[in-house]
Amino acid sequence: MKNIAISQIATLPTKHGIFKIQAFKEGDKEHLAIFTDELPETPIVRVHSECLTGDALGSVKCDCGEQLNYALDLISREGGMVIYHRQEGRNIGLLNKVNAYALQDKGFDTVAANHQLGFSADERTYEIVEFILAHFGIDRLRLLTNNPRKIESLHGVEIVERLPIRIEANPYNENYLKTKKEQLGHLL
Numbered sequence: 001m002k003n004i005a006i007s008q009i010a011t012l013p014t015k016h017g018i019f020k021i022q023a024f025k026e027g028d029k030e031h032l033a034i035f036t037d038e039l040p041e042t043p044i045v046r047v048h049s050e051c052l053t054g055d056a057l058g059s060v061k062c063d064c065g066e067q068l069n070y071a072l073d074l075i076s077r078e079g080g081m082v083i084y085h086r087q088e089g090r091n092i093g094l095l096n097k098v099n100a101y102a103l104q105d106k107g108f109d110t111v112a113a114n115h116q117l118g119f120s121a122d123e124r125t126y127e128i129v130e131f132i133l134a135h136f137g138i139d140r141l142r143l144l145t146n147n148p149r150k151i152e153s154l155h156g157v158e159i160v161e162r163l164p165i166r167i168e169a170n171p172y173n174e175n176y177l178k179t180k181k182e183q184l185g186h187l188l
Helices: 052-056 064-078 093-105 112-117 127-133 146-151 174-184
Strands: 004-006 011-014 017-026 027-033 042-051 078-085 140-144 158-163
Touching: 004 064, 004 127, 017 064, 027 064, 027 127, 042 064, 052 064, 052 093, 064 078, 064 140, 078 127, 078 140, 093 112
Parallel strands: 042 078, 042 140, 140 158
Antiparallel strands: 004 017, 011 017, 017 027, 027 078
16 A cells, blocks of 8 residues: 555553554544554454444444454454554445434335445455554454444454354344344344
8 A cells, every 4th residue: 555654552541441543544533543552462452434323422323332342352462453444334334324224214125225325335445454554463363243344344464253243132123233233234
C-alpha cells in the first residue's frame, strides 16, 4: 500500500485494561491498532468496523458497541489486538448510514436499506487490515468475528481459529441480527 502514515505508539489506559495504540492514516481515513503490551505468538485479533452510533453513543439498534467491549475485555485478559477499521456503516459513511437507519424506520432491513441507497450490502475492503497485521509481524491469529466475509477477505495471514462473539438480542436489534445471519451469513 502506498502513502500510509503511521503514528508513534502511545499508552491507552481504559476501563478494559491498559493498551498500546498506534494510528494508520490511509487517505482520509485513520485506522487504529489497540493492542496489549505483550502480543502472544498467535494473538486474538478483532477487526472492528467503526460504528459511531453503537461504539460511542451506546445505540442498541446494533450489536457493535457490545462486540467492541467484549473484544477489549477478552484481549485485555488474553493478549492481542483490536483493529479499529474506519469504514463506518459497512463503508457507506455516516451520512448514508443515518439515511439507511431512516429507511429501517420505514420497515426496510439493513441490507435492503443499503440497496435502496445504491450500495451493496457490504462495501468494506480489508487491504489496510492486512497492512497493519504485516506491520506488527502477525502472520497467524485467532480471529474474533461472526462475519465469514472477514475470514475470507484476510490474505497473508493464517487464521488458526475463529472465535465467536455472542451478544444477546434485544427488541431494537433482533431483526438486524436476524438479517445479518440470514442474508449476510453471520455465524450467530
